[in-house]
Amino acid sequence: MAFASDNAIRQANSANRKNVWRPYKTGAAAATPQAAGQIVSLAALAGSPGAIADPSVYATCTDLAGAMINTNASPANSYLTSGWMTATQDGVLLVYDRLGHIGAVSLAATGNKTVASTALPRGMTADDLANVECWIELTTATTVTAPILSMNSYTNEAGTAGRAGATITFPAVATPTRWMAQLPLQAGDKGVQAVNTINVATAASAGVCNVILLRQIAAIPCTANVTIPSILIEELPRIYDGSSLCMMFLASAAAVVSVRGSLVFSRDA
Numbered sequence: 053m054a055f056a057s058d059n060a061i062r063q064a065n066s067a068n069r070k071n072v073w074r075p076y077k078t079g080a081a082a083a084t085p086q087a088a089g090q091i092v093s094l095a096a097l098a099g100s101p102g103a104i105a106d107p108s109v110y111a112t113c114t115d116l117a118g119a120m121i122n123t124n125a126s127p128a129n130s131y132l133t134s135g136w137m138t139a140t141q142d143g144v145l146l147v148y149d150r151l152g153h154i155g156a157v158s159l160a161a162t163g164n165k166t167v168a169s170t171a172l173p174r175g176m177t178a179d180d181l182a183n184v185e186c187w188i189e190l191t192t193a194t195t196v197t198a199p200i201l202s203m204n205s206y207t208n209e210a211g212t213a214g215r216a217g218a219t220i221t222f223p224a225v226a227t228p229t230r231w232m233a234q235l236p237l238q239a240g241d242k243g244v245q246a247v248n249t250i251n252v253a254t255a256a257s258a259g260v261c262n263v264i265l266l267r268q269i270a271a272i273p274c275t276a277n278v279t280i281p282s283i284l285i286e287e288l289p290r291i292y293d294g295s296s297l298c299m300m301f302l303a304s305a306a307a308v309v310s311v312r313g314s315l316v317f318s319r320d321a
Contacts, residue, residue, distance in 0.1 A: 054131065054288055054320060061133050061284075061318050069319040071123040071130070075299065076100055076312035079140065083230035085303030086223055091146070093189045093230040094311065095119075095298040104298065106191050106262055110154040112173045116296035119150060120315075124293040128321040132270055132289050136282045137313030139274040144302040145311055147269040149174075149295045151184065155191065157250065159199045159259030164249040167263050172245060174292040180267060182209045182242040187264045188250075190231045194259035198222040203235040204251035209243035217241075219253055227259075232300050269297065274311065282314065291317055 055061045064070065077099040085092040095104045095118065104118030115122065123130070137145040151172050157165045172184065186203050202219040218236040237244070250263055269289045273280075291297070301309055 054129070055133070055318070058284065064318045064320065065316065069128075069321070071317040072314060073120050073317070074100070074312070074314045075120060077299065077310060079308035079310040081308060084228055084308050085301070085306050086228055086231045087306050088304050089302070090223060091232045091300050091302050092309065093232045093300050095150070095300070096230060107153050107155040110152060110167060110169050112152045112170060113150045113296040114173050114294040116150060119296035119298050122291060122293070122295045122297060122317070125319045126293050128319045130291040130317050130319050132285050132291055133316050133318040134282045134284050135270070135272055135313060135315035136280055137272045137274050137311055138279045139276065139301065139309055139311040141276050141307055141309050142304040143274050143309065145272045145274050145313070146300045146302060147272070147315070148266045148298055148300065149269055149292070150298045151265045151267060153262050153264040155262045157261050157263055159194060159201070159252055159256050159261060162252050162255045164204065164251050166249055167247040169246045169265060172265065173294060176292065178209070180290070181245060184209065184243040184245065184265055184267050186235045186244045186247055187232055187266055188235065189262040189264055190227060190229050190259065191262060192258060192260035193229050194222055194225065194227045194256035196225060196257035197254060198225050198227065199252060199256045199259055200254035201250055201252045203237075203247060205248035206244055207246040208237070208241040209245060211245060215241060272313070282316070
């Protein structure tokens with residue numbers, strides 16, 4: 053069961069049915085936001101948690117090294133209930149559960165790139181499956197040409213295979229490392245259970261990315277160099293046992309960004 057009221061959350065926290073994580077990530081030139089309004093991955097930055105390692109073959113993510121420590125709550129359920137974050141520029145800190153990923157996907161040649169994702173971990177509810185998204189995370193900067201790619205063969209939230217989404221075009225010829233973007237779905241779909249292939253319609257002269265299946269958990273606004281009081285996470289997203297929680301940042305400027313804060317995960321029993 054979830055919490056019936058804000059007071060129930062306070063009672064759980066007072067009874068120490070909580071896990072508090074105080075993440076921080078130190079910005080680096082290799083993870084500079086591409087531009088205002090673009091998203092940069094923080095997962096590979098130094099700090100707490102430490103940097104994740106980019107994958108090679110497809111792997112599901114359970115208690116991934118470099119993700120936030122998640123104390124398993126079974127038979128109870130755990131929820132992100134409150135938190136605060138501050139950053140060195142205005143923006144939005146996005147917390148997500150990294151469910152599975154594959155790396156070394158080349159953007160320097162056109163054609164289909166095999167992802168071959170396996171069954172999602174966590175045993176998520178149908179509602180949560182409808183919120184699983186496919187993202188790319190650039191690990192080698194692009195050059196000469198802005199790539200165009202799509203998720204051209206995937207299985208949607210209802211288990212229907214052979215779906216194909218629209219294309220996205222990278223924001224610049226030289227899109228920098230750790231840029232992140234969500235891949236569009238076919239009209240009418242809500243989520244992604246599995247991805248078979250990604251198609252590169254227009255290739256760059258250089259460029260490599262990770263393909264990630266993830267579930268967004270929370271979006272926390274940040275004001276540059278200002279700490280605001282902890283805010284209640286209204287959606288009360290469930291944090292499953294084995295979750296691999298990572299962060300990305302919606303930037304307001306093309307400048308190196310560092311973040312820090314505190315997140316509270318409360319257990320309902």
